[in-house]
Amino acid sequence: xxxxxxxxxxxxxxxxxxxxxxxxxxxxxxxxxxxxxxxxxxxxxxxxxxxxxxxxxxxxxxxxxxxxxxxxxxxxxxxxxxxxxxxxxxxxxxxxxxxxxxxxxxxxxxxxxxxxxxxxxxxxxxxxxxxxxxxxxxxxxxxxxxxxxxxxxxxxxxxxxxxxxxxxxxxxxxxxxxxxxxxxxxxxxxxxxxxxxxxxxxxxxxxxxxxxxxxxxxxxxxxxxxxxxxxxxxxxxxxxxxxxxxxxxxxxxxxxxxxxxxxxxxxxxxxxxxxxxxxxxxxxxxxxxxxxxxxxxxxxxxxxxxxxxxxxxxxxxxxxxxxxxxxxxxxxxxxxxxxxxxxxxxxxxxxxxxxxxxxx
Amino acid sequence: xxxxxxxxxxxxxxxxxxxxxxxxxxxxxxxxxxxxxxxxxxxxxxxxxxxxxxxxxxxxxxxxxxxxxxxxxxxxxxxxxxxxxxxxxxxxxxxxxxxxxxxxxxxxxxxxxxxxxxxxxxxxxxxxxxxxxxxxxxxxxxxxxxxxxxxxxxxxxxxxxxxxxxxxxxxxxxxxxxxxxxxxxxxxxxxxxxxxxxxxxxxxxxxxxxxxxxxxxxxxxxxxxxxxxxxxxxxxxxxxxxxxxxxxxxxxxxxxxxxxxxxxxxxxxxxxxxxxxxxxxxxxxxxxxxxxxxxxxxxxxxxxxxxxxxxxxxxxxxxxxxxxxxxxxxxx
Numbered sequence: 118x119x120x121x122x123x124x125x126x127x128x129x130x131x132x133x134x135x136x137x138x139x140x141x142x143x144x145x146x147x148x149x150x151x152x153x154x155x156x157x158x159x160x161x162x163x164x165x166x167x168x169x170x171x172x173x174x175x176x177x178x179x180x181x182x183x184x185x186x187x188x189x190x191x192x193x194x195x196x197x198x199x200x201x202x203x204x205x206x207x208x209x210x211x212x213x214x215x216x217x218x219x220x221x222x223x224x225x226x227x228x229x230x231x232x233x234x235x236x237x238x239x240x241x242x243x244x245x246x247x248x249x250x251x252x253x254x255x256x257x258x259x260x261x262x263x264x265x266x267x268x269x270x271x272x273x274x275x276x277x278x279x280x281x282x283x284x285x286x287x288x289x290x291x292x293x294x295x296x297x298x299x300x301x302x303x304x305x306x307x308x309x310x311x312x313x314x315x316x317x318x319x320x321x322x323x324x325x326x327x328x329x330x331x332x333x334x335x336x337x338x339x340x341x342x343x344x345x346x347x348x349x350x351x352x353x354x355x356x357x358x359x360x361x362x363x364x365x366x367x368x369x370x371x372x373x374x375x376x377x378x379x380x381x382x383x384x385x386x387x388x389x390x391x392x393x394x395x396x397x398x399x400x401x402x403x404x405x406x407x408x409x410x411x412x413x414x415x416x417x418x419x420x421x422x423x424x425x426x427x428x429x430x431x432x433x434x435x436x437x438x439x440x441x442x443x444x445x446x447x448x449x450x451x452x453x454x455x456x457x458x459x460x461x462x463x464x465x466x467x468x469x470x471x472x473x474x475x476x477x
Numbered sequence: 478x479x480x481x482x483x484x485x486x487x488x489x490x491x492x493x494x495x496x497x498x499x500x501x502x503x504x505x506x507x508x509x510x511x512x513x514x515x516x517x518x519x520x521x522x523x524x525x526x527x528x529x530x531x532x533x534x535x536x537x538x539x540x541x542x543x544x545x546x547x548x549x550x551x552x553x554x555x556x557x558x559x560x561x562x563x564x565x566x567x568x569x570x571x572x573x574x575x576x577x578x579x580x581x582x583x584x585x586x587x588x589x590x591x592x593x594x595x596x597x598x599x600x601x602x603x604x605x606x607x608x609x610x611x612x613x614x615x616x617x618x619x620x621x622x623x624x625x626x627x628x629x630x631x632x633x634x635x636x637x638x639x640x641x642x643x644x645x646x647x648x649x650x651x652x653x654x655x656x657x658x659x660x661x662x663x664x665x666x667x668x669x670x671x672x673x674x675x676x677x678x679x680x681x682x683x684x685x686x687x688x689x690x691x692x693x694x695x696x697x698x699x700x701x702x703x704x705x706x707x708x709x710x711x712x713x714x715x716x717x718x719x720x721x722x723x724x725x726x727x728x729x730x731x732x733x734x735x736x737x738x739x740x741x742x743x744x745x746x747x748x749x750x751x752x753x754x755x756x757x758x759x760x761x762x763x764x765x766x767x768x769x770x771x772x773x774x775x776x777x778x779x780x781x782x783x784x785x786x787x788x789x790x791x792x793x794x795x796x797x798x799x800x801x802x803x804x805x806x807x808x809x
Contacts, residue, residue, distance in 0.1 A: 189762055190762030190763045191763060192762060192763040192764050192765045193762050193763075195765060196765070213765075216765065283652060285652065285654055290733065290738030290755070290759045291758075291759040291760065291762065291763070292556075292759065292760045292761075292762055292763025292764060293763060294763070314557070315557040315558065316557065317556055317557040318556075318763040318764075318765075319556045319557075319759075319760050319763060319764070320555075320556070320557050321553070321554060321555035321556070321557065321558070321740075322739070325739070325749075326654060326656050326657075326737040326738070326739065326749050327737060327738025327739055327749065327751075327759070328734075328738070329733050329734060329738070329758075329759060333624070333733075333734060336621075336624040336625065336734070337624065337628075337656060340624060340625060340628060340629050340655070341628075341629075341632065341654055341655060341656070
């Protein structure tokens with residue numbers, strides 16, 4: 118036997134040993150060992166702080182159930198759910214029809230909380246919140262209103278001294294549910310926006326600077342005079358940014374707040390379809406903040422694994438009831454009561470192998 | 478005297494075989510195993526690169542088929558309407574990297590010359606250490622510093638000064654925001670300076686002392702002597718610059734935070750721009766739709782090829798120096 122052969126044998130046995138050890142390790146971590154169930158979720162970044170709070174609170178209630186959530190973005194969440202590499206996904210915008218069709222099973226949308234997109238700005242002079250009507254916001258982002266002292270801005274802000282500087286527009290550069298909600302709103306209030314730009318997570322912005330994430334937009338707005346940008350409500354509140362009041366479809370200027378966002382959901386509850394996939398931007402109602410949106414957890418209606426499915430429906434049930442209590446402290450708007458009822462029905466309809474997982 | 482040459486020590490063979498048996502009871506088997514292991518590691522590296530190219534090409538087939546060569550020349554990037562063109566990103570990537578080199582190369586050469594030729598040891602060591610420390614700062618920290626310190630500074634001082642002095646050039650026209658191609662280039666310059674200066678320092682240090690002595694002996698001044706050293710190290714310096722360029726081309730986080738992220742080609746350095754790496758980092762997480770994803774992957778393929786070519790050139794140059802002077806390029 119040559120030296121080389123002996124060496125090769127040794128190498129081969131090392132390899133075999135490695136394979137053996139690895140396969141043992143894999144066997145050890147299979148599902149259902151000692152009664153613990155682990156669930157994996159992935160998706161939207163917007164509700165991540167709330168979901169992390171839910172996970173840590175839920176672990177106190179159900180120590181046997183280990184849940185983790187990766188905030189990789191709505192797009193990634195939908196993709197992983199369709200590839201069935203996670204047990205639940207999460208998305209700010211409801212899934213599109215073609216995405217639902219190409220999924221390997223029926224997917225349910227469970228709304229969890231609501232968020233809002235607010236307009237923030239950096240302007241020296243005004244010491245009261247600016248007021249905008251929808252067409253002015255659209256035209257600023259289309260590049261048609263270019264000066265702060267434009268007559269149309271001035272008309273809505275009587276008594277406010279506006280500088281004659283150019284408006285510097287800031288938008289999100291990363292693909293984001295926040296951009297999707299904002300462009301969905303602009304598409305509803307401006308025909309020109311709908312035709313030229315449209316609705317999406319990464320629209321082709323007619324002008325402006327792109328900031329990465331809420332922090333990127335905020336950084337550029339805070340640091341650059343005469344800027345306007347949009348961020349999530351929670352982010353604006355926590356960082357005490359100036360936020361504009363927006364004219365809603367009833368004609369009143371509304372300050373973005375948890376209550377005016379929940380009001381938007383309540384006001385559009387009647388027109389919300391059965392599958393709960395709905396855009397509530399520009400909702401009717403006097404007290405409604407118009408740039409609001411649901412965020413959803415996405416699950417398969419028929420679960421493959423009964424133990425995991427049971428754990429999942431229990432968690433979702435806990436979330437839309439007990440979990441809602443944590444929403445306000447984190448600046449999310451809780452669901453209105455009638456949407457909770459309809460979400461309950463969705464959770465109750467989840468099955469494993471055809472038999473329902475929750476006895477209601 | 479175990480390590481003395483064999484011919485000097487008649488007991489050598491016996492001693493070695495005793496030691497051998499203790500250290501390596503299996504004889505040459507260890508060598509064979511080692512050789513196979515190293516070969517496997519080296520082949521694995523090659524395999525990873527090949528696998529990356531194959532995976533990137535395979536995943537971008539949809540976009541390649543749909544847009545063909547037009548992907549490289551189109552200026553539209555509209556995920557909503559499904560139109561994708563890479564030209565603004567290629568332009569932004571190359572332009573920001575070139576700005577970075579224009580600023581960084583004189584600084585890096587100056588630092589390296591000072592450290593090798595002029596500074597006394599007690600200064601050269603700490604300064605060299607500090608310069609290398611710059612390379613260890615995470616790029617997100619550079620980005621935050623860019624947004625909160627550099628951008629306001631450029632907006633308030635540098636850019637207005639440039640606009641008033643050279644405003645007649647299209648390079649310095651447009652709205653001054655502190656965010657844009659120039660800011661991205663400057664951030665990159667700061668990030669590649671430690672890399673270029675560290676390599677150039679090693680290149681200069683490896684130029685044989687006899688060259689310096691010869692120049693001085695012929696009556697050269699210190700400056701003339703340094704020029705001789707620079708000429709000697711030129712290929713190595715070029716290699717260092719191209720490695721810096723490679724770093725600049727692929728930098729993501731810091732640039733994303735200050736470049737403005739706008740897929741537009743504008744002559745003005747004040748206008749926002751966009752790089753390939755930034756576009757991928759920004760849009761990949763939320764990209765839905767096969768064509769959109771495929772186009773982002775093709776952007777990655779383009780960046781990979783650009784970086785691959787640049788690094789190849791750098792390796793060739795450094796190898797060229799190593800061959801001539803024996804070890805000048807080793808640090809690279």
